[in-house]
Amino acid sequence: MQILKTIQELRDFRAKCSGDVGFVATMGALHAGHAQLIKTSVSQNNHTIVSIFVNPTQFLPGEDLSRYPRTPEADIKICQLCQADAVFMPEVDEIYNQNEIKILAPKELSSTLEGVTRPGHFDGVCTILTKFFNIINPTNAYFGKKDAQQLIIIENMVKSLFMNVNIVPIDIVRSSDGLALSSRNSYLNDDELAQALKISRSLMKASNLIKAGELSSIEIKKAMSSILEPLRVDYIAIVDKNLNPVDKIELGNSIILVAVYVKNTRLIDNLWV
Amino acid sequence: MQILKTIQELRDFRAKCSGDVGFVATMGALHAGHAQLIKTSVSQNNHTIVSIFVNPTQFLPGEDLSRYPRTPEADIKICQLCQADAVFMPEVDEIYNQNEIKILAPKELSSTLEGVTRPGHFDGVCTILTKFFNIINPTNAYFGKKDAQQLIIIENMVKSLFMNVNIVPIDIVRSSDGLALSSRNSYLNDDELAQALKISRSLMKASNLIKAGELSSIEIKKAMSSILEPLRVDYIAIVDKNLNPVDKIELGNSIILVAVYVKNTRLIDNLWV
Structure with a gap:
């Protein structure tokens, strides 16, 4: 399994992939829910790329960006065990620069539910995924139903912008006592x-x-x-x-x-x- | 030369293109400036697709959307003479739907100059081009230097979102007495x-x-x-x-x-x- 840090490394890796490429976008701190996404991708694609990137633009001021759990060594181990082909772990300044374009999630979908307490959150999600989809050019991208609103907004974005990626929803994974993994x-x-x-x-x-x-x-x-x-x-x-x-x-x-x-x-x- | 009205027709045409594909985005009412873009694309690519679409989202309320010149027959003739391979002329509701994602041009670049009198104009430009780039997947896209600010914002968007298209700037074409064609x-x-x-x-x-x-x-x-x-x-x-x-x-x-x-x-x- 390859660890890719830069966009150039990612692109070089991607250029060598033939057939279908699966993509699992994560913020790390991987658990069995993520593992399920990765394993499904591995089973359905010729290559699977997992991104581990705590995306700053989807955190609001005062949210838990700085204390969000970061466990890169364990994450890499899990990706390996799930037989991912590559992990993309860029630094923030590899992905964001000055004069940034912003993607605004559709207001009808993003201002309700999570959007009430987290205004702007889904704009950050849409922005990072647009970047990643363009960098990685995946055939299929896997998202958990746990983040239902996020999933619906992503499906909408792909349709609205005619992005060339197939969004695959994956069922929620729960601990044995029922708690949804997070x-x-x-x-x-x-x-x-x-x-x-x-x-x-x-x-x-x-x-x-x-x-x-x-x-x-x-x-x-x-x-x-x-x-x-x-x-x-x-x-x-x-x-x-x-x-x-x-x-x-x-x-x-x-x-x-x-x-x-x-x-x-x-x-x-x-x-x- | 093919006239393509739907996204499906465009995609079917695109799937048959091999080698480099050039793209010229226009709002129709084509003149020698556009012809220069098309001819350059034809000379540099295996296939050239011209879009003719008066994009409503880049017009502000009260601007000239309804009276913007529409000359489809003459436009098609010009595309033919310039040896374009296809013209993409979708209806508005083929491109825009409900729950639309919006692309916001970087404020630093879009709030000055044209942005002062036309706030939101460049957001509309970025949104339609993101859609068209995803639908058409061009190798090269040609834009006139006449719209200098637009060109700079597009170059910035492509860089910021890591879009897989090469932006080619083309010099202003003027009438014999110097007037920039528009x-x-x-x-x-x-x-x-x-x-x-x-x-x-x-x-x-x-x-x-x-x-x-x-x-x-x-x-x-x-x-x-x-x-x-x-x-x-x-x-x-x-x-x-x-x-x-x-x-x-x-x-x-x-x-x-x-x-x-x-x-x-x-x-x-x-x-x-």
């Missing part, structure tokens, strides 16, 4: 981890209610709220695939999203129904 | 056309002064102003290639730009020194 879980102590289980339990409750025939968004949210107590809930939302709120679950076309604070750590999870 | 010249009557000649004459004066050793921006602007009278001058600017004003001409690295109103028509011209 690099930010590393901020939690044991007590907080136990509290965090309420998130997936609330979604499980929603799933069971829906299976029993309950489709009312109000009723489902009510049941979820009571499970999430006493956590500080940022939002519970039930939306369609354009992120518009729906009063009634439409099977195959609805997403239930949760964002809560476990002490100071903000966690998100969701369920596609 | 689709908007068609708005001028004979009297206005005569007035418009002051623009290129002021630049010619600047060129002569510089040849005679005058490098002071103030002095050059003064001489230009007196030639441009009584036209309403929007700006005379002398800048470096980052569009920063300079007090003194630096040969090989300066651009003199003019924007004036001839009656209601706003015309621009420039000189790279």
Whole structure:
């Protein structure tokens, strides 16, 4: 497996790839969720490139950019074990310069849900991915459904700008007790981890209610709220695939999203129904 | 020569191209300046694609979008004579949809000069070109130096987003009496056309002064102003290639730009020194 630091190294590597190239964009601190993306890419492409880059433009002032977990040695090991062909780990000034172009995510999709507390976050995501897609020129790019809004915005960007990449959504990976894997879980102590289980339990409750025939968004949210107590809930939302709120679950076309604070750590999870 | 209306038709055509593909983006109303771009592309590439698309997002409210000259039959004829291989003439709703991503040109470059009277104009230019570059995937793209600021912003966008296209600047084409060719010249009557000649004459004066050793921006602007009278001058600017004003001409690295109103028509011209 090759470790590539510069764009030139990446381009030289890419020029030698034949067939399909899979791409997994990460901010490092890799866990089994990322491993699932990488393994899927490896199984579906002739070559797989993983980027490890803590993208500054998707963090807001005051967010956790500086303390975001950085575990490069372990990340490289995981990429190796998953049989990635190359890891792209550029420095910030390799990617960003002066007179930067900005990509603005569509307002309709980016100002709701995560966008309320993180205005500008998705613009940074779209900007870095546009750069990476152009540098790497992947056939397929793999994104987790855990970041549902991000996934929908990326799919939209690719369609809107006619980018030549196929976006592949991958199911959420959970710990054995249900917690959706996230690099930010590393901020939690044991007590907080136990509290965090309420998130997936609330979604499980929603799933069971829906299976029993309950489709009312109000009723489902009510049941979820009571499970999430006493956590500080940022939002519970039930939306369609354009992120518009729906009063009634439409099977195959609805997403239930949760964002809560476990002490100071903000966690998100969701369920596609 | 093929006339392509849809993205699918364009992609099918592009898939059959081998070797280098040249691209000339136009808003139609083609004149000898465009012909020069097309001919250069034809001479330097295996295939040349010309787009004819009056891009709504680069017009501000109240600008001349609806009355912008549209001469599709003549345009197609010119493309044929210049030996283009394909003309891409999509409808607006083939290119723009709901939930649109926006590209923001770098503020440092887009808020000055043209950006003062046309805020947002270059965002629209960057957005449509990003779409077209992704749809067409050209090896080389040809732009006239007439739109100097646009050219610099495009070069910057390509660098900033690591786009895989080579931008080729092409010298301004002028009528025999010096007027820089522009689709908007068609708005001028004979009297206005005569007035418009002051623009290129002021630049010619600047060129002569510089040849005679005058490098002071103030002095050059003064001489230009007196030639441009009584036209309403929007700006005379002398800048470096980052569009920063300079007090003194630096040969090989300066651009003199003019924007004036001839009656209601706003015309621009420039000189790279």
